[in-house]
Amino acid sequence: MPPKRDCCGSDPMTPAARLAAAIDLLDAILEGAPAERALTNWARANRYAGSGDRAAVRDHVFDALRCRGSFAALGGALTGRGLILGLCRAEGRDATALFTGEGHAPAALTADEAKHLASPAPPREDLFTSDWPEWLLPQLRADLGADFAPVSEAMQARAPVFLRANLAKTTRDGAAQVLATEGIETQPHPLADTALEVTAGARKIAQSQAYAQGLVELQDAASQAMLQLVDLAPGARVLDYCAGGGGKALALAAAFPKAQITAHDIDAGRMRDIAPRAKRAGAKITLAEPGKVTGQYDLVLVDAPCSGAGTWRRTPEAKWRLTPARLAELVALQAEILSHAAGLVAPGGRLCYMTCSLLDVENAAQIAAFAARGGWESTAHLRLTPCDGADGFFGAVLSRI
Ligand SMILES: C[S@@+](CC[C@H](N)C(=O)[O-])C[C@H]1O[C@@H](n2cnc3c(N)ncnc32)[C@H](O)[C@@H]1O
Numbered sequence: 001m002p003p004k005r006d007c008c009g010s011d012p013m014t015p016a017a018r019l020a021a022a023i024d025l026l027d028a029i030l031e032g033a034p035a036e037r038a039l040t041n042w043a044r045a046n047r048y049a050g051s052g053d054r055a056a057v058r059d060h061v062f063d064a065l066r067c068r069g070s071f072a073a074l075g076g077a078l079t080g081r082g083l084i085l086g087l088c089r090a091e092g093r094d095a096t097a098l099f100t101g102e103g104h105a106p107a108a109l110t111a112d113e114a115k116h117l118a119s120p121a122p123p124r125e126d127l128f129t130s131d132w133p134e135w136l137l138p139q140l141r142a143d144l145g146a147d148f149a150p151v152s153e154a155m156q157a158r159a160p161v162f163l164r165a166n167l168a169k170t171t172r173d174g175a176a177q178v179l180a181t182e183g184i185e186t187q188p189h190p191l192a193d194t195a196l197e198v199t200a201g202a203r204k205i206a207q208s209q210a211y212a213q214g215l216v217e218l219q220d221a222a223s224q225a226m227l228q229l230v231d232l233a234p235g236a237r238v239l240d241y242c243a244g245g246g247g248k249a250l251a252l253a254a255a256f257p258k259a260q261i262t263a264h265d266i267d268a269g270r271m272r273d274i275a276p277r278a279k280r281a282g283a284k285i286t287l288a289e290p291g292k293v294t295g296q297y298d299l300v301l302v303d304a305p306c307s308g309a310g311t312w313r314r315t316p317e318a319k320w321r322l323t324p325a326r327l328a329e330l331v332a333l334q335a336e337i338l339s340h341a342a343g344l345v346a347p348g349g350r351l352c353y354m355t356c357s358l359l360d361v362e363n364a365a366q367i368a369a370f371a372a373r374g375g376w377e378s379t380a381h382l383r384l385t386p387c388d389g390a391d392g393f394f395g396a397v398l399s400r401i
Contacts, residue, residue, distance in 0.1 A: 010048040016098045016105035018053060019084050021046070022060035023106055026080035035061060035317050055203065059158075063087055065316035067156050069130025076116035081106065089117060128152040135324060136359075143360040147385055151358065154386035159313035161198040162189065162390060163205070164219040166281050168254045172196060178210045191390055192224035194254070214280035219247050221390035222310070226354055227251055229380055229395045232299060234258035239288075239297040241341045242266075246274035246285065248303050248354070253283035262297070264288040296346035304334045306355035306362045310385070310392020331361055338370045345400070351376065354395040358385060363394035370398070377401050 013021070021042065028038050039061065043054050064071055064083040071086025072078040084106070088095040095117055101108040109117070121127070129152065132140055141148050163186065165175040176186045176196055184201035196216070198205070210216050230252065232238065236259045240249040243263035253261050261284070265271045268290050278285045307327055312319040338353060345351050353370075355362050367378050381396040 010050065012050060013048075013053045013056075014104065015056075016100065017103065018056045019060060019088070019098055020104055020106045021049075021053075021057045022064065023080035023084050025057065025061050026064055026083050029061070029065070029317070030078070030080065035065060051203075060084065060087060062316060063158070065320070066158075066313060067131050068316070068320065069132070070122075070127035070156070073122050073127060073130055076113060085113060085117065089121070125149065128156055131156055133319060133322065136322070139359060139361070143358065144385070147387060150387050151385045151392075155313055157313065159220075159311075159386075159391065160389070161202040161205075162219060162221045162224070163196045163198060163216040164192075164194045164224050164251060164254075165196060165216055166214055166254050167194060168257055168282055169213070170215045175210060175215045178215055179208065182208045182210060184208060184210070189221045189389060191221040191384070191388060192227070194251075195221035195224050195390075197221065197389075212280070214282055217247075217250060217277070217281065219251060220311070220356075220393075222384040222388065222393040223247060223356070223391065224251060225384060225390070226382060226393055226395040227255055229352060229382055229397050230255075230299065230301075232256040232259045235260065236298040237296070237346070238262065238299045238301065239264060239293065239295075239341075239344055240301045240303070241293070241344070242301075242303045242305065242337065243274065244270045244303070246271065246277055248301060249274065249285050250277055250281055250283055252301070253278070253285060254281065257283075260286070262286045262288050262293070264290065264293045266290050293344065295344065296349070297344055298346055298349040299352060300341045300345050300349070301352045301354070302334075302337055302341045303354045304337055304362075306330055306334065306357040307359060308356055309358045309362075310356040310394075313386065313391075327359070327361070331366065334362060334366050335369065338366070339373075342370075342376065342398075347400075350379075351398040352395065353398065354393065356391055356393050358392040358394075364396075367396045367398070375400060 025038050029035050039058055064087055071083045074089040075082040075086030085095055099106045099109050144151050165172040179186055184204050185199045186196035189195035189197045205211055238259050238261045240263045243249050243265045246263055249261050249263045263274050263285050307322050308318050342351055376398045378396050379399050384393045
């Protein structure tokens, strides 16, 4: 059968050519180019690459960034070429057959490379350990305890894609049926009764009718699960203090249609998508002016800026960019935001703190320090790791003492 042509009529790139493109991109990224920008520039400069090629090259690049330490060890060098050799080895692909130097394939293996690939692979534990930033290892080992090995292994895999069924418009089964008619296969996920894990057709979501009609939103299942911490009476006043693009505010609006929800973020630009998303979802969300929020709320949600360690499968560059100084800055910012947000909680109301971090210093220790400053106690918390099937997340509910 002839190779399937893309929409522009060019033949798809060969697997070896896709690897060669990923090698060049990774070299640029290792020199400091942001991955997304490098991929966009590459796609613009190589118009012959169809959507399948772009997706495959992107997957290679993100797989290599996520498993940077282990692929470099398996491939013999922390270079684009070393990482892609490591990727081939990790996936059990025959590098000799792909690195031929013919056509657009990467140059043939050198004698040293062939020797390295034939040498025994490092032990499994050394491999997954090397996919964390080295400076963070003592902290991660202490915080994750017995979960360190399984979480580290889970973090090497690609993150699943999840949707939240908008129960204000449909049921989870109803959303799944509509998605299926558009070639998007899903299965319910146990972490939340709104969560659908996408098993096929993920790239069609943004163009689907189910999405356009607000039946579903993209949201990680652990992020959806965090709403288990919240219970709201009809008419409750809710402030999403760090609303960003509104993921939590929209989920709250769907779960509690009678709540009055206000979204706030220090950065107005981050809230740009809330209005169109709310319109699609059929939700009412009031936007507060950045830095000017006042009043009293029955629930103040602080989905705090954090290291994002629980989401590093999706944003692998971020894990290599984090520094001890930046982490300390984030921890100080979280404490400051908590103090400020606490002042907006009405008598008898609650404060809910969340992060997508796996690090204790941003999670339980942050809450313990806040409670130790007086006046508040933690009444419930939830900690999820990628071993639960989705991103790492932490949430705690606090009441006044
Ligand atoms: C984890 S993100 C929020 C994600 C969002 N809640 C969602 O579910 O899509 C953290 C947000 O906190 C905001 N932020 C940072 N510093 C802040 C501050 N001092 N006050 C309020 N928001 C702040 C950031 O702009 C960012 O959008």
